Amino acid sequence: MPNDMTPPKPSAVKRATCMLEVLAARRVTPNMIRVTLTGPEMAAIPASTAGGHCKIMLPAEGQDAAALARQMAEGPKPTTRTYTIRHARPEVCEIDIDFVAHGDNGPASAWAARAKPGDFIGFAGPGAPKLTDHEADYYLIAADMSALPVAAAGLEQLPRDAQGIAIFEVLSEADRQPIDAPAGIEQHWLIHDNAEVESTLATDMIEGLDLPEGRIKTLVAGETGVIRRLRMHLRGDRALPRGDVYASGYWRIGLAEDAHRKVKNIEAADDEAKLAAAS
Structure with missing residues (x-):
């Protein structure tokens, strides 16, 4: 078992399927939007999973959080896209996801451009980071x-x-x-x-x-x-x-x-x- 000083291996991280709330959304650069998301399940997502992929499930227009949660559980599958966890802060139950800003040219970009505190989104993940072997020259x-x-x-x-x-x-x-x-x-x-x-x-x-x-x-x-x-x-x-x-x-x-x-x-x-x- 990993101790408090050793990040758990990616395979040991429990995957979550849950609803997350938007804490903040801002432009990191003119063409990149960072959305900070929170939920109690993020306490189990260690900082070392930054770089791992996740699935986000987007609400339909006018859909509330309870309806999206039911759809995630019962189907049909919501509009789903794959993104990367840029940062994870388990101590405050937060993750950051960065979106390329290209207006309404894609449902995830359109959602991120309008995201504001209190909005919600479905989440499933994380996958493993992509560069975990650090023995190269x-x-x-x-x-x-x-x-x-x-x-x-x-x-x-x-x-x-x-x-x-x-x-x-x-x-x-x-x-x-x-x-x-x-x-x-x-x-x-x-x-x-x-x-x-x-x-x-x-x-x-x-x-x-x-x-x-x-x-x-x-x-x-x-x-x-x-x-x-x-x-x-x-x-x-x-x-x-x-x-x-x-x-x-x-x-x-x-x-x-x-x-x-x-x-x-x-x-x-x-x-x-x-x-x-x-x-």
């Missing part, structure tokens, strides 16, 4: 704004003597955020101001890196078209072991989450077949 982190929360949380949990590079792609210079990364992590902020056009900024930069010898672990996430190219590069051209490469598409230009998930699974299987054939 070098870390390669890359994220667009959709994956900035998972990348930032992963960086902040690295050992203070960690070495590596972090490449963030944001919509504007004003969307840069302070991240408490180890001093040995070289940070680069790239500006791509049109999220509806696939970017090559991060892929071009990563393909041109002179990576050091030793064990390299990656946390790479963002738009699926970009991530597929990076996965093939890291696993194929760089020959990094599968277990050391986290490369996940979080969204796809022109697709809602449910449709994106289906396409992503098919493409991921296709990529694995190509990598196996080339090995």
